[in-house]
């Protein structure tokens with residue numbers, strides 16, 4: 692664990708109805724004073740309601756994407772300013788599902804991060820290699836290029852978090868070896884101008900593997916998909932991070 696701020700961030704993806712706000716409520720009750728940052732990123736439809744449920748608690752709410760513009764003719768999109776107005780404090784950007792489903796480039800991610808910063812949001816910028824890129828020995832080249840191209844001017848530890856998420860580990864139950872995570876996180880830390888930027892690992896983090904992953908020096912927390920949907924599972928991951 693480095694000196695950077697510890698963060699457990701949950702990405703609900705396209706999951707969650709109002710009834711699921713009970714999970715957010717249970718999490719806030721279980722962690723009134725967590726020993727790390729705790730964030731839930733529900734779908735946009737639930738941000739306002741979740742912010743209301745979590746008001747006064749230590750659990751933060753975030754978005755999963757934002758547009759580069761503040762407002763305008765962009766049907767179906769949500770701006771960073773709108774997320775902040777709805778109660779979000781952070782926003783996930785450049786998730787591999789957005790890069791693949793919506794063809795988002797690192798240049799676009801950097802522009803979105805700039806919009807997030809301008810709205811006062813912390814940008815959680817995701818990077819990661821595909822399985823084919825890893826098999827070709829290109830992992831470090833790919834993630835370092837994504838890092839260089841996805842972080843805008845003005846990036847600091849106060850407004851940005853980086854999440855390393857190997858694409859082949861997301862939602863698959865497969866995780867890299869501790870050595871593979873260490874190699875990438877060490878390279879990312881060395882490449883960052885602001886060494887205090889938090890570095891999260893993401894990809895099939897579960898209660899059963901969280902402690903060993905958080906034992907890696909340059910891992911400051913996790914971006915968690917499936918295991919963040921239930922307060923009990925996510926709570927066990929948060930407890931592991933508190934103890935790391």
Ligand code: PEP
Pocket residue numbers: 702704856860861862863864893894895896914915916917918
């Ligand atoms: C993610 O969606 O960012 C993620 C890491 O998902 P999972 O934890 O389900 O692999």
